[in-house]
Amino acid sequence: MSKAVGVDIGSVTTKVLVLEGGRVRATFARRTGSPPGETAAVILAQALGSTDGLPVVVTGYGRVNVPFPARDVTEITCHARGVHHLFPEASTVIEVGGQDAKVIRLARDGRVLDFAMNDKCAAGTGRFLEVMAGALEVSLEELGSLAAEAQGAVEISNMCTVFAESEVISHLARGEPRDRVAAGVHLAIAKRLSGLARRVGLGEVVVFTGGVARNVGMRWALEQVLGREVLVPEEPLYTGALGAALLAAELGV
Amino acid sequence: MKVSRLKTGQDLKRLIAGHYASAFRARYLRRPVAWVTSGAPVELLRAMGVLPVYPENYGALCGARRVAVELCEEAEAAGYRRDLCSYARLNIGSMLSGRGPLRGRGLPKPDLLIAVNNICHVVVKWWEVTARHLGCPLYVLDVPFVPSGREVTAHQLAYVREGLEEMVEFVARHTGRRLREGRLRRVLALSTEATLLWRRIQDRRMADPSPASALDMFTSMFPMVTLRGTRACVSYLQRLDQELAERVAAGAGPVPKARYRLLWDNIAIWFAFGLVRYVHQRGGVFVAETYTHAWGEYLYEAGDGHPMEDLARQYSRILLNVGLEERFRRMAEAIRRYRVDGVVFHSCRSCKTYSLGQLVLARRVREELGLPTVVIEADMADPRNYAEGPTRTRLDAFFEILEGRLDSVKGRGS
Numbered sequence: 001m002s003k004a005v006g007v008d009i010g011s012v013t014t015k016v017l018v019l020e021g022g023r024v025r026a027t028f029a030r031r032t033g034s035p036p037g038e039t040a041a042v043i044l045a046q047a048l049g050s051t052d053g054l055p056v057v058v059t060g061y062g063r064v065n066v067p068f069p070a071r072d073v074t075e076i077t078c079h080a081r082g083v084h085h086l087f088p089e090a091s092t093v094i095e096v097g098g099q100d101a102k103v104i105r106l107a108r109d110g111r112v113l114d115f116a117m118n119d120k121c122a123a124g125t126g127r128f129l130e131v132m133a134g135a136l137e138v139s140l141e142e143l144g145s146l147a148a149e150a151q152g153a154v155e156i157s158n159m160c161t162v163f164a165e166s167e168v169i170s171h172l173a174r175g176e177p178r179d180r181v182a183a184g185v186h187l188a189i190a191k192r193l194s195g196l197a198r199r200v201g202l203g204e205v206v207v208f209t210g211g212v213a214r215n216v217g218m219r220w221a222l223e224q225v226l227g228r229e230v231l232v233p234e235e236p237l238y239t240g241a242l243g244a245a246l247l248a249a250e251l252g253v
Numbered sequence: 254m255k256v257s258r259l260k261t262g263q264d265l266k267r268l269i270a271g272h273y274a275s276a277f278r279a280r281y282l283r284r285p286v287a288w289v290t291s292g293a294p295v296e297l298l299r300a301m302g303v304l305p306v307y308p309e310n311y312g313a314l315c316g317a318r319r320v321a322v323e324l325c326e327e328a329e330a331a332g333y334r335r336d337l338c339s340y341a342r343l344n345i346g347s348m349l350s351g352r353g354p355l356r357g358r359g360l361p362k363p364d365l366l367i368a369v370n371n372i373c374h375v376v377v378k379w380w381e382v383t384a385r386h387l388g389c390p391l392y393v394l395d396v397p398f399v400p401s402g403r404e405v406t407a408h409q410l411a412y413v414r415e416g417l418e419e420m421v422e423f424v425a426r427h428t429g430r431r432l433r434e435g436r437l438r439r440v441l442a443l444s445t446e447a448t449l450l451w452r453r454i455q456d457r458r459m460a461d462p463s464p465a466s467a468l469d470m471f472t473s474m475f476p477m478v479t480l481r482g483t484r485a486c487v488s489y490l491q492r493l494d495q496e497l498a499e500r501v502a503a504g505a506g507p508v509p510k511a512r513y514r515l516l517w518d519n520i521a522i523w524f525a526f527g528l529v530r531y532v533h534q535r536g537g538v539f540v541a542e543t544y545t546h547a548w549g550e551y552l553y554e555a556g557d558g559h560p561m562e563d564l565a566r567q568y569s570r571i572l573l574n575v576g577l578e579e580r581f582r583r584m585a586e587a588i589r590r591y592r593v594d595g596v597v598f599h600s601c602r603s604c605k606t607y608s609l610g611q612l613v614l615a616r617r618v619r620e621e622l623g624l625p626t627v628v629i630e631a632d633m634a635d636p637r638n639y640a641e642g643p644t645r646t647r648l649d650a651f652f653e654i655l656e657g658r659l660d661s662v663k664g665r666g667s
Contacts, residue, residue, distance in 0.1 A: 061642065076650035077657075100643070112654050114619060114626070117647065199612055 004055045005048070006245030007040045007070065008078065008238075009062030012098030012126060013211060014039040016047065017241035019249055027238050036062025044068060055248035059240055061100075071253040075240050076104055076115050082243030083207045084110030086233050091203025094193055094222065094230075095239070096212035098126040101193060105200040116199040123159040124192040126212045131161055132185045135168045136178050140215065146182035147217030153183035159192060186221035194225045207231045209239040254505040259469055261493045265476070268489055272479055276306050276361045285364040285428040288383065291478060292372040292571050293394070294564045296444050296553075297421055299482040300437040301430045303365075307479050308379075311360055312340030315347070316523030316634030318354045325635055327352075338603040339635035341379040348386060363389055365427050367420065371396035371574040373606040392423040396569055401576025405569045413565035437560050440482040441553040448551045450490035451477055455549060457497040458540045459591055463514065464500035466507045467529050467539035471521040477548040511538035513655050514592055518543045518584070518614070519599040519607045520633040531645065532597075535652045540591040543584060547572040577610045581617055588622060595655055597648075598628045602638040625658065627651035 003025070008015040009032060016028040028043045040058070044051050056070040063072040075095070083093045084106060093104040101118040122128055133143040147153075154171050158164040164185075171181045197206075206228060212218055213236035222230045233239055259265075279286045287298055289305045298305050315321045316339075325339055327346030335342075346352075347359040366389050368380035377393055384391035394416045399405055421432050454473075457464050465473075473493055480486035500506060515537045521544065522528060529539065550571060553563045572580065587593065596618050598611045615626040629647050632638035 061646070074646055074650040074653055076646075077653045111657050112650065115647075115650060116628070117643065201616075 002249070003048075004245050004249035005044070005051060005057075006078070006241040006243065006248060007044070007056060007058040007060075007066070008075070008240035008244060009036050009040055009058065009060040009066070010097050010211070010240075011061050011100070013237065014043065014060075014062070015238050015241040016040060016043045017238050017245045018047065019242075019245040022249070024238075024242070027235070027241070029237060032062065037066035037068070041067045055251065055253050057244040057248040057251070057253065059244045071248070071251065073244060073247055076102065076112060078240045078243035078247065079209060080104050080106055080110060080112045080243065081246050082239040082241075083209060083233070085242065085246055086239070087205065087207050087231055090205045090207045090231070092197060092200075092206045094197060094206060094208045095210040096125060096189075096193070096208075096218070097210045101125050101196065103193065103196045103200050105203060114200045116196045118192075118196065122161050123164070124189045126210075128161050128164070128189065129185070129212065129215065129218075131165050132168055132182075135165050136172070136182060138178070138182075143182050143185075144215035144217035146179045147186040148220040150177075150179035150183035152180050153187050154180050156181075156184045156188040159188065164188070182217065183221070186215075186217045187224065189218065190221035190225040193222065197226070202226065205231065207233070209233060209236045211237045213237075254503055255509050256500060256505045256507060259465070259473070259493070259496060261489070261496050262472070264489055264492060265472060268476055268480065268485060271485075273355055276304060277356065279304050279361065285430070286361055287365045287367050287424070288360070288363040288380075289367045290369050290372060290376045290380070292369045292396075292568060292574070293367050294369070294417060294420075294568050296437065296440045296482045296564065297417065297432065298367070298424065300440045301421070301424055301428070301432050303424060303428060303430065305479070306360055306363065308344045308360065309340050310475070310479055311347075311353075312343055312634050313521070313523050315343050315354055317526075319524055319636075320354045321524065321634040322637060324350070324352065335637075338373075338375045338379070339632055339638075340603065341375055343634060345379070345382060348383065362387060365389060365424065366391040367394065367424075368392075369394040369396055369568065371568055371571055373573065373604070375605075390423070390427050392420050394420055396574060399569055399575045399579075401578030403576075405566055409569060410562055410565045413569055414561045417561050417564055434560070441560055441563070443484060443487055444482045444551050445553045447477060447481055447486045447490055448549055450487065450494055452549045454490065454494050454497055455541070455546060456590075457494070457501055460501040460506075461514075461592075462504065462506035462509045462511060463538050463540045464497040464506050466533065467517050467521070467542055467545075468526055469507065470539075470542060470545040471523075471526075474545045474548055481548075481551060506538065508533045508536070508538040510536070512536040513594045513652075514538060514540045516541045516543070516584070516587060516591070516593045516596045517599065518596060518611065519601045520544055520604055522599060522631045522639065523633055524636050525631065525639060525641070528641075528644065528648075532648065535648070537595075537652070537655075539597075540593060541587045543572065543580075543587070546583070546587060573606045577613060580610070581614055584614060584618070585622060588618070588624065593624065595624050595651065596626045597651070598626060600628050600630045602630065602632040603635065604633065625651060625654045 004019045006017045014032045018026045058070040059078040104115045105113040291309045321343045324343035324346035327350045328342040353359040476486040600608045
């Protein structure tokens, strides 16, 4: 059966997905490190030996100048393609990764109509959550479930990561319970994402992907703020790599 | 045939050098110098023998020569916030430190200051600061905003006209120079001639391949801004027009096999012309810019018209002083005339007047005209408000959207 490979080099994690006969045969995820393409090259060598003759599409912030033959496509197009494959009826994609967040508006046939990305700043991304988890002294997973189960939420008004961290610390110092603070952190990000989503227009079916979509608190907060159900793929981390692999199979590159 | 630099670029260099040289020399020639905003009725000053100097143009120059940051930091150290317009900050920084890219010092000191609020309201405070610092007389001309769906009213015309007359008195009082109507009419005729030439130059870009892209036009607009109303401006534009006509005849342009004809909205990013070259590499060419088109609006009635009323009308209707509806109308017209495939919006951190409303314009371009758009976030002069990587990613995604459209169009055709 014919294989196709999708590589998604994110700022934090490098994801590789291998398609065979249209089915997902293998997935790999490792910390990206430096230089960005190196981890991907190592994974490919270990998993496939050689990618000679295999169609490979590489996406993500590290997509340019990788040390293996591949065609590069932006993460916007790849996430759109991956989400459309998993949820053909999807009209809005919210993708949050390590250091960026984006909202993509899809046409009925899955084409990208428009997109909006966060400013040159880590606020509202995975890094932001990592810092807040540090301030609350919980793991990332715990941070999400704390938020989803919280009774009420505090208001986090600063969207600068550094200032928001001190805001979190002062809330804790005032004796606010950690779950209410965690909920506040997630709602603050959700509000920011909702602003991005409104820029491109919020569609009927919203899909949430990227590494941060594994966080249950984030899904809860988005549903709160957007006022509708938010779908999450089974393995949201790999949506970009899936889209890249699908494009590789289609384009035969 | 691929061509890179305009031959008239040499003329342009001489004009720019000459403009600033005459400003530095003005003191010895006893010619008064006025620092003016880009929307100032410069024809009146030219007719009165006052040499206009444009701090905004100086800002573009500092941006292109990559000295904006150090000058901005001077202003920031003096307490001006980074949210303030970078042109304002770098000019204030240059004024406070006496440093700058020309002759190692700041702009030549003005004898008077003229600010007009038809481009933005920051200029009013910026000019007030300048007046206070230099102890220089300031005139602020108030030109009310012209809201959507409304022409310039008779009341506004009368009001702005009165302001213009007051401005003439102000200039006369501080320079001892009188406004002579014959000379004003000659200057207005030269402005009109330049404007008509500028429009003809722009229209040469309807050709495929386009004989010029944004890089050529962002620089070539310099005389339209700073030398409007002079013979030198007209003869430069004649040569530029000639060169573009030759390029069209030869089928030559900066991107001979461009696949996408694009429109640029907002001020140039003066320190990142590489971005425009990147667009060229991806198969795009800019065939129009709202920014360069904005200088094609200065038409005055020849002969019997009332010059002051004419000036009042034209300076009321400039791009940043009209409602969004009118801005969309002008943009849609350019899209149609220049057969544009997509629009790049530069959301400029400094220029709130220009950037506010871009999301509405972008949505209307997508929904009513069916063209893809992209918004990139940057600044015209301060590179600290710009990130190369994410900007390229946005442009890449924009090209993927354009390519997808092209494929689907081809697919339907076959």
